[in-house]
Each structure stands twice: as C-alpha cells, then as structure tokens.
Amino acid sequence: MNIIKHSIAAIGLAAATAFPAFAAGPVNITIDAARPGPVINKNVYGQFAEHLGTGIYEGMWVGPQSKIPNTKGWRNDVLGALKKLHVPLVRWPGGCFADEYHWKDGIGPRNKRPVKVNTNWGGVEESNAVGTHEFFDLVDLLGAEAYVNGNLGSGTVQEMSEWIEYMTSDSKSTLANLRRKNGRDKPFKVHYFAIGNEAWGCGGNMTPEYYADLYKNYEALLKAPAEHRPKLIASGGNDHDTKWSDVLSSKLKGRTDAVSFHYYTIPTGKWEGKGAATGFAEPMWMSTLANTLKIDGMIRNNVAVLDKNDPEKKIGMFVDEWGTWYDVEPGTNAGFLFQQNTLRDAVVAALNFNIFHAHAERVRMTNVAQMVNVLQAMILTEKDKMLLTPTYHAFEMYVPFQDATSLPLAIADNASYTVGETSIPGISASAARAKDGKVWLALVNTNPNQPADVAVNVAGTSVTGATGRVLTAAAMDAHNTFKAPQAVKPAPYSVRAEGGKLTMKVPAKAVVVVALEG
Known part of the structure; x- marks a missing residue:
C-alpha cells in the first residue's frame, strides 16, 4: 500500500478531470x-459484528441479568443508537473468528455451553453466550437482514449443512426440532451465507483454485427450502489482488450471489507500525485519505474481471470488510483492536460511501469493520457508558442514500x-x-x-x-x-x-x- 503519488483520477464522480493546484473560482x-x-443497495451501509475484544461482549451483549438496561441481553442504549442508522444488515460471527466457530457450541442453555479460547483475538475465553439464537434476536431487534459467515477453515461440509438445516428447515427433522426446543419455532431468515472468510489467509491459507473446488462441494450440499434459501457468498481477495475474483467468477456459476473483497486503510501502508489514531500530523491525514481512495481502483479492476466472466452481472462484489486500521490504543489488549475514532475516520467513511455509490451496479453490499469498540467503530462503550463516534455520524447523515437511485x-x-x-x-x-x-x-x-x-x-x-x-x-x-x-x-x-x-x-x-x- 504505497502512498499515492502525484494525482488521483476523479473518484466516483463520473467526469475525470485534471486537478489544478488551486481553483480561481468555485x-x-x-x-x-x-x-x-x-440503485444504491441499502446493504452498502451494512455492519459487521465479530467475536473480537469487546465488540460483542460488554459492548453490545451484557446478558439478560445485567443491571445495564437491555432487551434479550442486548444493550438498549446501543440498540437505540443503531436503529437511528437504519442498520440494513449485520455480518456475524466473523471475520477470522468464523473459521474457528462451531455453531453447536452456541445453542442450548447458556450456562451449559462450552467455554473455548479465542485464538485469533487476544487468547481470551469465549463463553459462547452469543450464538445463533442471540444473533437473530439482535437482527430482529434492529430490523436488519442477517449475514451469517460459515466455518470452512476448521469445519466440515456436514457441520455447515446441518447449521443451514437448523436455521432454515420447517420440517420435523431432529435439527429443526432442536431449534424449536431451544426457543425458535419458525425458521430463521438467513438472507446471506458465506462459505468461509479470507480463505487466502486466516481462513485456511488456500489458493483460489483450491478454494473454488471446496466451495463447489459445499455449495452442492448446503440445502434449504426455496423460501428460506440464503444467497451464497464466496470468499474473495483483498487489496490489489484480482486473481480471486477472476478464478471464482470463472468457476462458480451456480448459486453464487457474490464474491467478497476486503480492504483496510492503513495510514503508513505498513502492517507493522500502522500509525496512531490520534495525535497525528498533516502528512498522516493525507496518507490516510490517499490510501483510502485506492479502493476505487481496486473496485474498478475487480469489476472489470467480473464483467469479463459474468457479463450478465449476476455476481456482486461485496466489500464485506473495510475501514481504518491503526495501532491499538496504548494500554489495551493488542488482540482487541480498540482504537479511537476521529473526524478523520468520518471523512474516510464518506469517501468510501461516494466510491461505493459510483460502483452501485456491482457493489451491492459493504460491511464496515466494526460496529462497536473494534477498529472503525460506530459506537464506543465503557461499562454502562456509551458514545457515538464521528464515523457513526457520517453513517447517520448518509441514511437517505439507502436504496436511493x-x-x-x-x-x-x-x-x-x-x-x-x-x-x-x-x-x-x-x-x-x-x-x-x-x-x-x-x-x-x-x-x-x-x-x-x-x-x-x-x-x-x-x-x-x-x-x-x-x-x-x-x-x-x-x-x-x-x-x-x-x-x-x-x-x-x-x-x-x-x-x-x-x-x-x-x-x-x-x-x-x-x-x-x-
């Protein structure tokens, strides 16, 4: 991620023009x-909630017995704030966490669920208190669509297909009846389901060709009633890479609704020493915005590949992880990815929105990372306190663009x-x-x-x-x-x-x- 040199072509603004050093008039x-x-799909304003740090536990989920006012365990103050964003969709449970998550750990009585170790994020205990039913309580309370990310990296075809059956079957099968026993009579509405996450990295260190073959195997066996069948998402590439989009859009011609794409804005362009969230000088302001604007070219290049392989435009490009990534706040767990959120982040968010709008034909979903207390968060919490970040305000100001033409x-x-x-x-x-x-x-x-x-x-x-x-x-x-x-x-x-x-x-x-x- 080298800082952009000289000038950048107009970003999502239809007319490419030269940019003088100063303008004599307006x-x-x-x-x-x-x-x-x-149409700018409302899901371009999607959110992302991963089992990471205090992004879910403490930040959103406090449990039904908490003294912090809550509904079904979810904080009322956070719910109220998120409703004002008209949150259209929430992605869960990861992220890298998804490919180590086994869904049966998160059902049944919470006091009997196994406690695991979150090896990706801080090595902390994972209580599994938030599982399938709790997640759907959240999206129902928000009036949002559900995007569930399946475990390809450490799971099996059987495990994933059984999760789909558990969530979507209206039959009297053992799994459907288990869902009923756990408190949900009718099937959950799973709008989107991803087969793995970042298969090139934390999801398994795969090549796109190997992943494509695995995907086709899983796709063939993920069965659900037609009225409850989710749209399937393939785990795609990141940054300047177009190979994943090319291989997947060539090989996956079945039920695939989209290929995902990830890009994070890092001020320095280096994963080791990303730059501080606050206290930065103007060169870091510039490098952050310049690196943000690079996503326009990345989208253009991937869309060109999709146009070549999928001229009918059936396959979307879902940027299901994006946002700023800085050095963690001093004194916090490095695995929790907690960072302060400034006016710079609001400007970054708005620049991304404008770019996504310009590519609305293919970019039909994006998910900012993440909702609460993690990376470019909408909301920060501290025990019973809550505040709205500048990024939250940018999202709220752009609400009229949801499903706009x-x-x-x-x-x-x-x-x-x-x-x-x-x-x-x-x-x-x-x-x-x-x-x-x-x-x-x-x-x-x-x-x-x-x-x-x-x-x-x-x-x-x-x-x-x-x-x-x-x-x-x-x-x-x-x-x-x-x-x-x-x-x-x-x-x-x-x-x-x-x-x-x-x-x-x-x-x-x-x-x-x-x-x-x-």
Whole structure:
C-alpha cells in the first residue's frame, strides 16, 4: 500500500478531470437528474459484528441479568443508537473468528455451553453466550437482514449443512426440532451465507483454485427450502489482488450471489507500525485519505474481471470488510483492536460511501469493520457508558442514500489538495434521488486547511437552495470522549441560491449532506 503519488483520477464522480493546484473560482458540480443510474443497495451501509475484544461482549451483549438496561441481553442504549442508522444488515460471527466457530457450541442453555479460547483475538475465553439464537434476536431487534459467515477453515461440509438445516428447515427433522426446543419455532431468515472468510489467509491459507473446488462441494450440499434459501457468498481477495475474483467468477456459476473483497486503510501502508489514531500530523491525514481512495481502483479492476466472466452481472462484489486500521490504543489488549475514532475516520467513511455509490451496479453490499469498540467503530462503550463516534455520524447523515437511485455527476475545476508529492482531489461528491423523491448531494472536503466553494447545478432544473447537515471540527483528530461525548457532531446546514445560482461553502475537513430544493 504505497502512498499515492502525484494525482488521483476523479473518484466516483463520473467526469475525470485534471486537478489544478488551486481553483480561481468555485468547484462546479453538475447533476444529471434525468439519467438515473443503478440503485444504491441499502446493504452498502451494512455492519459487521465479530467475536473480537469487546465488540460483542460488554459492548453490545451484557446478558439478560445485567443491571445495564437491555432487551434479550442486548444493550438498549446501543440498540437505540443503531436503529437511528437504519442498520440494513449485520455480518456475524466473523471475520477470522468464523473459521474457528462451531455453531453447536452456541445453542442450548447458556450456562451449559462450552467455554473455548479465542485464538485469533487476544487468547481470551469465549463463553459462547452469543450464538445463533442471540444473533437473530439482535437482527430482529434492529430490523436488519442477517449475514451469517460459515466455518470452512476448521469445519466440515456436514457441520455447515446441518447449521443451514437448523436455521432454515420447517420440517420435523431432529435439527429443526432442536431449534424449536431451544426457543425458535419458525425458521430463521438467513438472507446471506458465506462459505468461509479470507480463505487466502486466516481462513485456511488456500489458493483460489483450491478454494473454488471446496466451495463447489459445499455449495452442492448446503440445502434449504426455496423460501428460506440464503444467497451464497464466496470468499474473495483483498487489496490489489484480482486473481480471486477472476478464478471464482470463472468457476462458480451456480448459486453464487457474490464474491467478497476486503480492504483496510492503513495510514503508513505498513502492517507493522500502522500509525496512531490520534495525535497525528498533516502528512498522516493525507496518507490516510490517499490510501483510502485506492479502493476505487481496486473496485474498478475487480469489476472489470467480473464483467469479463459474468457479463450478465449476476455476481456482486461485496466489500464485506473495510475501514481504518491503526495501532491499538496504548494500554489495551493488542488482540482487541480498540482504537479511537476521529473526524478523520468520518471523512474516510464518506469517501468510501461516494466510491461505493459510483460502483452501485456491482457493489451491492459493504460491511464496515466494526460496529462497536473494534477498529472503525460506530459506537464506543465503557461499562454502562456509551458514545457515538464521528464515523457513526457520517453513517447517520448518509441514511437517505439507502436504496436511493444514483445520479450521474460531473465535477469541473476541482482543486487538488497536496502535501509534499502526494495530491488528491479536494472535493469528493455523490448524488442520488432518494425514496422520498428528493435529490440528495454529499460533499467531502479533503483539505484540512481551506474551505471550498462548490457551485451546484441540476441539469434542466432550477435549484433554489439546499438543507441538511455538516460534520467538521477544529482539529484533524477531534474525537468524542466519555467526558466530552458530543465534541464532534453534525450541525445544521442550509444555503439559498442567489441570482439563480447555488454556491455552497464547504468547510475545511468536512462532510456535508444536503437535500436540494427546487
């Protein structure tokens, strides 16, 4: 992950333009509302909850007997906050944890479930208190879809097929009756099911050819009633690799709904010494955003492979792990991956959203890593306390884009933001017509020092104003703490057209999401 040199092509903005060092006038954005593009699947805003650190235990699950207010063991404060994000989908139980998880350990009376060791994440005890039934309680409480990741690495075809039967069968089979005995009469709705995770690494150190053969074997034996059959996801590649997408989309022509893809933003580009979550200087701000923007090229390259092998576009590209990854906070368990979350993370999230929107035809699901207390989290908790991170606010501001219809957008006169030899576009943008009929516009100013004027035009329509919210702060590493939980939060934003022209001032290091009025 080398830092981008010189300049980057326009990211998901339809028009590729040159980026001068400065702009004499405003950045000009033109939206073509008469040519609707693909729908932005709501699952692009999916979440990820792994058995990792305090991401589930303590952060979300406290158990029915806890003094912390809860519903079926899940914290009410966290549930309430997540509901405001309209969480569309949750991926569980991993991650690397998935390929060491044996589902029968997580059913039946919780006080009789075996205690295991989480060898991937911190070597701590895994109580198995959260299992299949508890997970479906969570998604039901959130009104979300369920994405279950199966154990290919250390499991068997029989184990995985029996889990599918346990969850989806409406028969009187022994497994279906066991589910009923454990408290669930009707089948669970498993919307998506993945056969393994990161098969190239922690999921088994496989080659794509070997994995493809295993996948076909598993796929043939994962049977469920038609009305309860989940969509199947193949474990794909990461970073700049396209071989996994190529091999899998060539060989897997059966029930495969998607090939997964993982990419994490690391400021230094090095796994050893990733960079701090706070207290960073401007070069680390730049390298973080530059490395984030690389995902656009990665998606383009993988989509080109999918287009070659799957011209009917039946197979999606699911970016089911993405987000920032920094050095863990000092004094915390290195295996818990706990990091602070700043304004920089909110900008990273918004840049990713704009890129995902631009590839909506193939990118039909993404899952940020992770929901609570792990990596680029939405929420941080400390015992009975909870706070919302800047990333949470970015997700909440972008809610109107869920299931919205993307609109072509062109940028002209976009200034570069430059530090040393690295340059990136100063403004990133995305537009869509939401289900409420309104045209929504999202803008990101990557420059932490200079505001930008953005002139907005909707072809064939007179725009009279814009109303929404802005997320920014005085410092690049501004963040919320339990002593100051609202230091970074959105503020109202509105602007009126003057002389028939709408010009929006976007503050430095800011995310702005508005509905256009006409």
